[in-house]
Structure formats: structure tokens, C-alpha cells
């Protein structure tokens with residue numbers, strides 16, 4: 649009986665609309681699963697946070713552990729965020745006790761491996777926020793992968809001591 653009703657409902661729509669609806673379902677499902685860390689797509693994100701910067705600072709560093717649960721290399725080719733003018737991948741290098749930040753064009757995470765973004769190492773740099781980021785804010789960063797896929801991640805803004 650249920651199938652009968654469903655068929656009746658389907659007959660009311662031209663085939664093209666059904667395809668449209670299905671496409672919408674799969675798109676919505678895709679973004680839902682990316683956020684929910686679906687096994688086969690995207691990275692699993694842990695310990696993500698944005699470091700609270702001193703007042704007036706034009707940059708905030710962000711950290712996270714990125715785990716690639718898939719069997720293929722996942723490469724981040726760029727990042728973006730609504731909060732900030734630019735988002736870059738940086739690596740801190742030490743030269744004569746001086747910390748130097750280098751820009752990375754790409755970051756690859758090998759299959760079933762993790763990359764740690766941590767203070768003093770690899771990190772994400774959020775530049776020129778449109779408004780100062782405050783403790784307790786949530787920042788959304790979009791990862792753009794080299795295969796064209798994207799993943800949104802949420803990071804809480806926290807001070808160093810918590």
C-alpha cells in the first residue's frame with residue numbers, strides 16, 4: 649500500500665523533477681556526511697581550535713589533527729573562511745632561535761595517516777579577520793581539496809590556557 653502511494657506520488661512528477669529531487673537529496677546528504685566525517689570522504693578532524701590573539705592582532709593561528717581514513721592521499725590545495733580575508737597554511741621553522749613562518753602551497757595527508765597542526769609546527773593562519781575573534785566564537789573554515797571536493801570544519805576560539 650505504501651509503495652502504491654509512492655508510485656502515485658511519483659506519477660505526478662515528470663521524470664526530470666524526480667532526478668532533480670534525487671540530486672538534491674544526494675547533495676544534501678553529501679554535505680551532511682562531510683560534516684559528520686563520513687569514512688570514505690574527507691578528513692576526520694580532532695582537537696581543532698583557533699588560538700585567541702592579543703587585542704589588535706591581525707592574525708590568528710588555528711590547529712587541528714587531520715586524519716585521512718581513506719585509501720587515497722587527500723591534498724588540501726587551499727583554505728577559506730567567511731571570518732577572514734585570507735587563510736593560509738604555514739609551517740614554523742626555527743633559525744638561530746628565531747621562529748620563521750613559511751607558507752605551504754599544499755598539504756597532503758597520506759592514507760590512514762594523521763597530520764598534526766600544532767603550536768610551533770604546521771598551522772593554519774587566519775589573516776585580517778573582519779571582526780576580532782573572541783574566546784568562545786566558532787570559526788568555520790572551508791578546506792578545498794585537489795580533487796575538487798570541499799569540507800567545512802568548525803573550530804572554537806580558545807585562549808592558550810584552556
Ligand SMILES: [Cu+2]
Nearest residue numbers: 738749771773
Ligand atoms: Cu603562521
